[in-house]
Amino acid sequence: MIAVTANSSPVGSEIFSLISLLVISLAVLLILRHYLPLRTTPAYLLVPIFFALGLPASIVLLVPIDLASNAREEDEATRGIWLPDRVLLVSWRICYWLTFALTWFILPILAEYADAGYRDPKGRILFSLRANAKYQVMLLGSAIAMGIYVTVSYGFDTNSLKSVVMALAYVWGLVLAIYLMGHGLVAIPRRLFRNASLSGRLRRIQSSAAKVHEKMEDAIQNLEDLEAQVVELSQRKTGSAKNFKDWIDELAEDSHLQESRPRTLSRRLSNPRITVPNVVTERYLADLSRQLDRARHTRARYVEEWDQILYDAVETQVILDSAASKRVEFGQASPSASIFDRYTILTPYTRYLYKYWFMPYMTMFLGFFFSLASFCIVWSEIIKPVNENVSIIAITVVHHPESDRGAIGFAGQVIASFWIIYMCAAALTSLTEVKVWRGRALVKRNTHGESAMWYAMQVAKLTAPLSFNFVTFLHPSIYESTVFYKFLGQLIKLSDIGTWFDALFPMFILVPVCATLFNLYGKVKSCIGYGGVIDDEDEENVTGYGTGTWREGRDLIERELNGHSSLGRLPGNADRHSVPNNPNNRTAPSISVPPSERARSLGQSSSSTAASRPRSEPQQRPAKEPEDENFFEGFAHRVKNTFDTVQTPKWLQNVGDGMKRPKWMGGNENDGESSRREGGFTSLFGGQPEGRVRL
Incomplete structure (x- = not known):
């Protein structure tokens, strides 16, 4: 199936395809x-998503086959996997036009349909x-403007209209x-380079924990x-709510609001x-149904x-701690864990060698390998x-460009597939990292239907x-003879604008x-005020150590x-972990830092805390509960707390040291200092040393 014999029948290639x-x-x-849960996801979501993922994956397979199918007829065995031109043309038409319809019409409509919130299909x-409507009007307006330009420049025919549609889709997709x-x-x-360092990986996990925990609480x-x-x-029985009783009852059944649910202090x-x-x-x-579904x-x-942060933190800490014992033991896996976690052939020592030594060096090697691959793509x-002959990708794919035999063999097809997969993976990975996609x-x-469609x-x-774009890395004599170029490339380069755009715009990848x-x-975010806030004493601490971010995440x-989490056990997550404080039901080691680092961090935090406190801090006593206070007591407490938290300016702190009250007012030699210590300015409002307020 891999190599085709020297005959005119492509049976082996068809079976392989x-x-x-x-x-x-x-x-x-x-x-x-x-x-997605396959059993509960409706078919109008699963079927379009299946084709939206399967058809592009088949394009990755078709491109190398198309490149190798243009070998000379007298030496067909050097083609590798090849198919007749008619089969390739039909395949390209099916893949491209189905993908086009899914991209610009079917998926956008079904995505909003899944996110509508209404009960009835109408x-x-x-x-x-x-x-x-706005999205489709913009597409129609762009198509009309481009169609007028092509019609005026090259006349009106079917190819001109098809060229407008395909060129616009290509331009937006390429940008x-x-x-x-x-x-x-x-x-x-x-x-990959960052994950090669175990301590650095643990520090980044701890740094991201505080933000994720806060977003989880907000959600x-x-x-x-x-x-x-x-x-x-649901408590309304009359009025306009009576007309939607079934709808409201359905929303109430799907809700799980419980008074016993653990709540954080801020939410209490x-x-x-x-x-x-x-x-x-x-x-x-x-709107309420849609917001509930999104929430x-x-x-x-x-x-x-x-949960993933907890699991990664535990696993990374276990691997770090194994440097002394030369053993890596995660404990017993839960019944809900995957088969790879429940069964393993590695002993604790071999797992230590694999996790502590092999994986970091392998990750570093992959980092160098993909760095070289990225450089080759950018260079190409x-x-x-300028010159297609010095394109590194062309050199790796075309092994005998000046030979009378086929230009690309099976090895070139495999390499071409890997190049396309890496280019697509680099683009699709950015979709999950660039946070500009409406959440x-x-x-x-548990992916939302609208998100899966998008x-x-x-x-x-x-x-x-x-x-x-990958095909154009090769020499024009190679890719211009492919069915892909005759089907798509000629229509894209029908106008001068399309030719120049396809040739020059990919250079903007440098941006x-x-x-x-x-x-x-990060520099732009810092300039506009959205960067990280660093204390004055840590301005030179470019690593962020000591600013509290990773320490806060470590404590969480x-x-x-x-x-001891403030969230406790969350409903609906019991099948994830059998024990609330142990992800994947594994033994959880204590996450710690070296003693010297811990002592230094505690010293910095205590000194900074003491320096930030007011000079005169009144003694706090348990206050009354808000529901037991009347209006005047609450007002007096607010006024007193306002003045207690005000710090005296430095230029005003020593003003009254040389002034004494008369003896008939109860003054003494240390009156100024004691008055500031005991009551200060709040004594005018009835403040007492014990912290009480008197009206």
């Missing part, structure tokens, strides 16, 4: 199963059409693909507020934000991220308009432009590459693993 398509389909099903489809690929070509090797709070609105609606002190209108309408219930998936997303993009995310077994649409949108390589994004992880 069919087997490859089956493998691609199986891989797509496994991806869908990883991110309301959902009307909402989806209204949401996509997005070049930016995302440029970011990913730097991000992938950088991530839970938002969901509780929305569920409180549902509870308030804050009341749910309930904003229920006096007149309940269908549009309001649809549940957002909560599941951050709970999943927090830049040198392509969309891929969550294991990511599938981006995959279908980026693959064809990246594949044609995202340099922006990611030199951290221009320790409290969670020791069972």
